[in-house]
Amino acid sequence: MSDQPEGKYLDKRTAERYQRTGKLDDKAWEKHLKSLPDVADKAMPVESSMGDIDDEDDDEGEDDEG
Numbered sequence: 001m002s003d004q005p006e007g008k009y010l011d012k013r014t015a016e017r018y019q020r021t022g023k024l025d026d027k028a029w030e031k032h033l034k035s036l037p038d039v040a041d042k043a044m045p046v047e048s049s050m051g052d053i054d055d056e057d058d059d060e061g062e063d064d065e066g
Contacts, residue, residue: 010018010032018024 010024010029015024015029019026019029
């Protein structure tokens with residue numbers, strides 16, 4: 001199993017890609033996930049808001065001045 005990617009360098013997206021290409025065994029990935037600590041108690045709420053969005057000004061790179 002030394003040819004498997006190291007779990008600490010994987011996230012869900014890279015793991016899925018490695019699984020599709022056969023570089024990561026499904027059982028090894030499941031074992032890695034089960035070994036991760038539960039850090040849910042460290043989660044913090046996040047507040048966000050969207051500013052005014054003008055759908056007609058979707059042209060990127062245009063200058064709104066003038």
